[in-house]
Structure formats: C-alpha cells, structure tokens
Amino acid sequence: MPGLPEVETVRRTILPHVVGRRIVRVDVRETRLRRPIAPDFAHRLVGRRIHGVARRAKYLVLDVGDGLLWIVHLGMSGRFCVGEPPGDLPHVHVVVDLEAGGRLYFRDPRRFGLMLLARDERDLGIVGVEPLEAEFSPHFLWQTTRRHRRTSIKSLLMDQRRIAGLGNIYANEALFAAGIRPTRRSGKLTRAESERLVGAVREVLERAIASRGSSLLDYRDADGNEGEFQRLLAVYERDGEPCRRCGEPIKRGVTTGRSTFYCPRCQR
DNA sequence: AACGCGCCCTGTCCGC
C-alpha cells in the first residue's frame, strides 16, 4: 500500500510520539511476515530509547541507540499506528509500549511487511539512489537508461536497485508529468527527457508528501488520518476518465506485471 | 547479466 510519500508521512506522524521515549514492552503476536520476526526481537528492543526516525526508500529506520536500528517495512497493506489497537482488530502483529503510556502497533493483513533489528541499514541490501536526493540527477538517470536500454522506462524507474523508493503510483504519475509513455524503451530516452523526468519524479513525490500521501483503499498515517493526494492523481486508476490536460480518455495497460496508466495523447 | 514472471498473503470487488 504505501509508497515513499506514505512512508515519509508515517515517519513524520510517529516522530513526535516516539522520539526520546523508552520502549518498555514489546508484544510480538505474529512472527510470519515477509521474513519471520526473529525470536529475540522483543528482548533486544525492550529497555532501549528511540533517538530518531529516518527513512531509507520505503523503509522506516528507527535509531534505538548503540548503533542498533529498528527497521520497519509496510509492504502492501502494513500500517504503523500510534495508540491502542482496538481489541477486536485483526492482523495486529506487534504492539510496542513506550514509557508514560505511549503505544505503537503494527498491523499488516497481507504480511508482506518486515520488522527487524539491524546494525547497519546496508544490511537491507538497498543499493538504489534516493529519488529526492541530489544523487538522482538527470545525468544519473540518462546514464542508467544507457546501461539498461531494453527495459521499459517504467520498469527502470521502479527497479529498486537503480532508484529506491519509487512505486507504481508515482512512477505512473511522474511519467505523465514528463509526457513519456511508460512502455517506452529506456534506451530511447533523450537527454532532455531524462531531465524532464527527474524533475517530474521530484515534483510528484514532493507534492504527494505535502498532501500526506495517497489513500486509495485503506492507507492511513500513524494518527489514522487519510492522505489527500489521491484527489490530485492525474492518471493512476483513472482509466476511461478524461485526461486533465487534453481530455483524451486515460488508458490502462500492464507493464512487467503491474497496472500502467497513461494518456495516449500527452505521452509519447 | 539482465530481464520478466510468478509468488508470498488477505481482502475486496465484480460478473455470473
């Protein structure tokens, strides 16, 4: 469910509730996530203080001191919430009590999420560049398209080994904003288009973060609030509806197994 | 090597 803007929104929402607080109890109710939660997870976390909350790609990285990192990934259906989970709420896999009555819980019906402790975020094996950092430059993108000429530009944008954090919604939206058809072979991108696309990715992500993410089915931030960006989506899940720019009906297709939306007139 | 596909899992929606 959550893409980079949603994860960034969750990071900002939990921050004031957790920073500086000590973890007093960890209740692991279900270990079977994408990878099993380690048997010593709770034991290692209890008693530690949360010093900060960072984000790397779509991963939340909580600094719990002594170089130890508490890593949380929300997968497709994960939520990381502040407060008491309703007693009858299913799929609440982890509950963390903080000192002075604060509480966090992790809920993930599909169990594609991840919860682990690591010494180094490099243990996650994320090698792609952050799309909101300077390293994601027009030159970088153009060079990447020259190394992977045959794949579609949308697959390349979503390949976490190259660019880490861009998911299906925002790849579609950025390609619309840049006027590039998602199925275009990467090798056919011009330098000018690479530059436009980098700008479009940045702008789309920043606008989505400013709107606190997109709530399509059931995304909520850690305080339970919906995002607003779904109302501003130009193409995602708008197949058959008129393009906001030219009025042409938005088309839907499938690229490398994922739904792809584009305007046949604005995107070439 | 690099790419695309299928799978992990539950919930929802749609057509019959």
Next chain:
DNA sequence: TGCGGACAGGGCGCGT
C-alpha cells in the same frame, strides 16, 4: 446470496 477469479500501492527468487 454465494462463489470463483481478478486485482491491489512491494519485493524477491527463479528461469530464460
């Protein structure tokens, strides 16, 4: 109303 199938925002392992 019930049921089967398609699909969902992510990521990984495998086969080609």
